[in-house]
Amino acid sequence: MKHFYISSLFALITLTSLHGQDYLWPVDLPRRISSNFGETRPRRFHAGLDIQTKGVNGIELKAIATGYIWRVRVSSSGYGRALYLKLDDGNIALYAHLDRFSPILENLISLEQERLNSFSIDKYFAPGNFVVQKGDLLGFSGESGGAFGPHLHFELRDESNRPLNPLTNGFSLEDGRLPVPEAISITPLNKDAVINGSPLPQIFPLQRIKTREYAFMDTIHVFGEVGLGISVVDHMSWMNNKFNIYGAVLSVDDNEQYRVEFERFAYDQSKLIELERDYSLQRLNDGEFHRLFADDNSHGLAFISKQSNGKLALSPGYHRVSIKLYDALKNLVNIKGVIYQAPPISIAVSEIERAKTSVKFRIEPKGIPFPITHFTCYSFKSKGFPEEAIKATETSRDGNGMIVTLPLEDIDNKVLQFIGINNQGAVSSPFHTSINLAPADYMTVDLDLTVRHLEESVVIQVEVESYLDKIPELTLRNSHFLDLTDLQQVSPTAFITRPLSLEEFGGTTEIVVSFHGSPVRESWFPIRSELSDNNKQTAAVSPRGSCSIQASPTTFYNPTVYWVEDINSPVPVEGGTFLTKAYQLQPFDRPLQDSANVAIILPNYIRDFSKSGIFYYNKNYGWTYLPSRFDERKWMYFTSLKSLEAITVIQDTIQPLIEHIFPGNGGSYSFEDVQEIQASIRDELAGIEGDEAISITLDDKKLLFEYHPIKKEVTFRLKTPLESGDHNLVITAEDQVGNTSSEEIRFNIR
Structure with missing residues (x-):
């Protein structure tokens, strides 16, 4: 196993920086950024720096080194106005979200737009066309495209067009603050x-020991193969x-297990962020x-060391864990802890004596004979809400147990949860009992069922x-019956x-929950799960067959059981009407490698399905339209999506709203007053797809x-003043399901 010491680690960072050019900072402002390289974006890594421009547009953008303008791209989405500068050292500098280019380039782009009769263009230049020197003006900062405010999105790419971390390749910032680790996951x-007695992923807080040192709060007991993760922020x-x-x-017993460094990557690896992050x-x-471990799918990500694995299948006993975290400016912290590998244990707790002011319990191990030497006890309310830790x-x-x-x-009148720790450091699964608290009636208590898909298994x-x-x-x-009688009570109100x-869970058609007693209670939960297949296409349907999801051999990264659940009480839709039930595609926390195809059948009684389509629920934006296709013969809608979401068919009959138009209707202006034509175009449900759905004459x-x-x-910048007289402005917009609006504005130039 390759083993790096931290001194060589920093030498590597320093060497990388020295090989970069002494580039000019692209704006003549203090070196301030709001986002850096490798941050999380939807299904991708942030590929550069977001450089602050004091919250305003129009800051001059300078060439960071000598080279030539290689490409200019203009679009209403994405990077907006973007300029690609090919440098003499072979690297490429990208300037994005510009307000405008330099005057000569702006004129050329305007002519190209008119030639193509399109606002959006993508033009390449030969090496001798636009040669620039270090410090030359390239354009002005803005917020074009998909920018959330004024700034410069700046990227540095290598000769193969792969993004590089600018902070280790020719740029530097003043920063003395250390990364702050917040928690580890296992x-x-x-x-x-x-x-620690549970088959589910666990999150553990960390404690700060010294300025640069953190530690696990306690020894962590594991069994089987596990992987670590780290939650960390850097300021x-x-x-x-x-x-x-x-x-x-990540190192275990001084042997490096995993290394990730955000230095460079290829764009076709962007979606692997859903594997590098948890x-x-x-x-x-x-x-x-x-995640501080890799699998066959994420191993190709350039950030991850080729020697890395990180999957810990530890030998029995204690193991020293070290996690070093560092930023591009060499600020480093270290986390230390101990993991104890041993089989899981369980305990039994019995009440042995009750006095006027106290209750005495016996805690003893079950199976494994190592004595219980420590315990924790937590009190809960009857509904399962935790209250406090109880001190003996x-x-x-x-003997091998404890009397507490x-x-x-x-x-009194509480549910108690006991957890035992033996003299080897093994942590038991929880044991629950109550004091003077009558349990709920198993015949009438409300119950629900959830299914959790883990890395290679399923827990119900x-x-x-x-x-x-x-x-x-x-x-x-399913094709046979599988009885599960050994459920573990993990909280006062939950059993797993x-x-x-x-293979055990795939193909399940129904889950039956039983409480045995007199009488017996049985509750039925329909489910039609399907196991993905790397060699053929498979499909799963909702319990009544009205919604289906189709998985190709490459839809999932790894073998996955998937299914469709009915949603009984979906989040209400504003401005639209549900035409079908809502469905949850599961497992919603499993990343997709490629798209999944879904279909929803319309009820037979629906005859008017105009202005409708499939929508998914976005927690930030509400119900959001998915490009949909209707098959009238099959009476169903089809779409595809890159994550498993809540979906439904919604009818949207509300027209887009066109307002705040300038010049205003009936207005009279001098030609100096009208430099731009502006309007606001909003559609709150289906939404406007882009500038292709808008027309202005x-x-x-x-x-x-x-x-x-x-x-x-929408904005149109006038290149020449309007002539005196009457003018007619028409703005038309169409949303994604076909609702249209049009506004006609008549104004006069004096």
Whole structure:
């Protein structure tokens, strides 16, 4: 195993920087950035720096070195106005979101737009056409395209057009602040893995020991193959924005296991961010974590060292863990901890004596004979809400177990959760009991079912509304029956199965939850799961068959069981009407390698399906349109998507809103007053796809306008003053389901 010391690590960073040119900072302002290289963006890495321009447009942009303008691209989306500068050293500098180019280039682009009769252009230049010297004016900063405010998006690419980290390739910033690690995650990587008594991924906080040193809060007990992750933020001396780190190194017992450095990558690797970051934890709202392990799919990512693996299949016993985190300016912190590899353990807890003010319990190990030497106890309300940790007033040894005395006032009418720790450091699964608290009636308690897809297995969880002292049993019905009688109570109101292999869960048509007693209660949950196949196309349908998802051999990165759930109470839609039920595509926290195709059948009674399509629910923007196709013969809508979401068919009959038009209707202006034509165009549900869905004419002549998709504004800059007299302006917009609006403006130039 290749082993790096931190001194050589920093030498590597320094050497990389020295090989870069002494580039000029592209704006004549203090060196301030709001985003750096490798940050998270939807399904991609941020490929450069977002350089601050004091919150305004129009800052001069300078050539960072001698070279020539290689490419100019103009669009209403993405990078907006972008300029590519090929440098004499072979690298490429990209300037994006410009407000305008230099005057000579602006005139040339305008002529090209008129020649093509299109606002959007993509033009390349030969080496001798536009030679520039270091410091020459290239254009002016702006917020064109998909920019969320004025700034310069700047990229540095190598001769193969691969993005480089500018901060280690010719640029530098003043920064003395250290990365701040927040938590570690541990993920089970095989069916037998257990972490502190649980088969589910776990998150552990960290404690700061010294300025540059952090530590695990306690020894972590694992069994089977696991992978670590780290949640970390980096700030800079002059700003509290959350920046990406430059690198991370995981070592176990002084042997390097995994190394990631955000130095360069290829654009076709962008989607692998959903493997380098922990996609599941992010989708579950548990935070952003860098995974410190790789699989066959992420191994090709240029950021990850070729020698890296990071999957920890440790030998029995204690292992020293070190995680080094550093930014591009050599600020480094180190995290240390201990992982104990041993089989999982469980405990039994029994009440042995009750006094007026206290209750005495015996805690003893089950199976493995190592004595229990420590314990923790937490109190919960009957609905499962945690309250506090309970401190014992007295403890003593009792063979391989413990006798503990707890104050009655702290535990009366509460559910108690006990966790035992043996003399080797192994942590037990939890044990639950109650004091003077009647459990819920298993015949009437509300219950629900959730399915959690792990790396190589599936766990089913039964959730009840109040504490139960009766353990449910599950039966999976498919081509055969699989009885699951060993559910683990993980909280007062939740029970989980053992991890099931994908083959065990794939093909399931129904899950039956049973409580055995007198009488017996059974609850049925229909599900039609399907196991993906790397050699052929497969499909899963909703319980009643109205929604389907189709997976090709490359839809998922790894073998995955997938299914479709009915949503009984979807988030309401504003300005539209549901034409079908809503469905949740599962597992929603599993990343997709390629698109999944979905279809929804319209109910037979729906005859008017005009202005409708498939929408998915976005937690930030609400119901969001997906480009859809309707097959009238099959009476169903089709679409594809790159993540598993909640979907439905919505009818949207509201027209786009065109307002804030300048010049205004009936207005009279001097020619100096009208330098631009502007309008706001909004459509709150289906939305405007882009400038192709908008038309603007002035005196019957088509205008090559700019559309800003974030601001929802259109702008046309007049190249020559308008002639005196009456003018007629017509703006038309169409949303993505076919609703149209048009405004006609008549104004006069004096």
